[in-house]
Amino acid sequence: MAAIHFLGAAGTVTGSRHLLEHEGKRILLDCGLFQGLKRIRKQNWDRFPITPRSIDAVVVSHAHIDHTGWLPRLLDEGYRGPIYCTPATRDLSAIMLPDSGRLHEEEAHYANKKGYSKHHPALPLYTEESALRCIPRMHALPYEHPKELCKGMTVTLHRAGHILGSAIVQVDLEGGDADSHRLVFTGDLGRPHTPIIRDPTEIPRADTLLLESTYGDRLHESSHPVSDLSDEVERAVAEKRVLIIPAFAIGRTQHILYHLFQLQQAGRIPALPIFVDSPMACSATPLYLIHRDEHDPEMARALAEGEDPLHPNHVTFTRSVEASRAINKRSGPMIIISAAGMATGGRVLHHLKRRLPDPETTVLFVGYQAVGTRGRRLLQGEKRIRIHGIDVPVNARIGQIYGFSAHADYGEIDAWLSHFGRPPKRTFLVHGEPSALEAQRSRLADRGWKVVVPSQLERFEL
Secondary structure (H helix, E strand, C coil): EEEEECCCCCCCCCCCCEEEEEEEEEEEEEECCCCHHHHHHHHCCCCCCCCCCCCCCCCCCCCCHHHHCCHHHHCCCCCCEEECCCCCCCCCCHHHHEEEEEEHHHHHHHHHCEEEECCCCCCCCCCHEEECCHHHHHEEEECCCCCCEEEEEEEEEECCCCCCCCCCEEEEEECCCCCCCEEEECCCCCCCCCCCCCCCCCCCCCCCEEECCCCCCCCCCCCCCHHHHHHHHHHHHHCEEEEEEEEEEECHHHHHHHHHHHHCHHHHCCCCCCCCCHHHHHHHHHHHHHHHHHEEEHHHHHCCCCCCCCCCEEEECCCCCHHHHHHHHCCCCCCEEECCCCCCCCCHEEEEEEHCCCCCCCEEEEECCCCCCCHHHHCCCCEEEECCCCCEEECCCCEEEECCCCEEHHHHHHHHCCCCCCHHHHHHCCCCCCHHHHHHHHHHHCCCCCEECCCCCCCEEE
């Protein structure tokens, strides 16, 4: 008997966890952290719904924390099997997971120091030490190299075009009552023609499809995001503003650096200081240069010609706390690129706490902002935001550019789906908010597809 059990990212965009069962074997697809609203984040503290030791293998689609960030807890609760992913995802996770553990420890320490936690003492979700134990269990599986994980279950990873190392996960089931059944899990599906990495792989067939639906209800509004970025930089220079760009340390930060470099080369923006204030981004950016098999033709050509497209002029990568604090003593014009991208944690919070009261600051969001995050609340116009237990007044200008998203919108998803020879027998919509899931469901159902929007912990036989 084959079945799929939805343990996360069901009705929400975070906490990606899907359990595939076949002939007594279990494979977990992703093991992510829940983010956003408090009622959703609280699920991170729940025990895993099944016994972790009963899982035979974990396959990770990509390194983002909402897809990997619960792995240390899974090991803490007893999982002892392998974790499969692409080589780049393994290298990125070796940076991201320990960093996540450190952040959890630092947040618990800060909460105890300031006394704003309801728990006494406040404890980290997991530690850096727990995160480090994950890395030796991560086994690199190159794209397009089928791997039999256990009897009757073979996995193949295809390019997803979302971030470096991101993968579409294909699992072929053989034997029993699921003879030659193919399940395809998109992970986070990227967009065509984005810089640095190659486009998503076209998949010709799936019997069961797990389809991400982050933008199932919208098209990316800006068709000229680079021009919009250029306008924001020019305004920062003209008005001597501080331009803060909250950006995911992996993926979005490198895209913004790439575009700033291109704008400089074209003479479209003047010189001004650029600070990348994220230790994780400082460590991840060189990996984008090392994994050259991931590069699209434009990136490959630039490197072959001796350029470094991820290092625009006047850029400074800051690692130390002292260097980060020094940035906040400076005045504009300047650009600060800092994680986390939804302002849920990380160093960007210190910059926001310092600069949000200042009307000469612009906070520019360049990615998706989940419900309940500080980023979403700032975009909704809240005039006070709580950071580190302090209510911070919001006088800064708040802006957003949509076109930099690394998630396909529904038009790009439809284009990717068009490569299927026939519709899957059943399509499960995951990784989306309710409105996006319903819009995606309705659109596919109108085309005659059998579509299901699963609920948290719901299980289906295949």
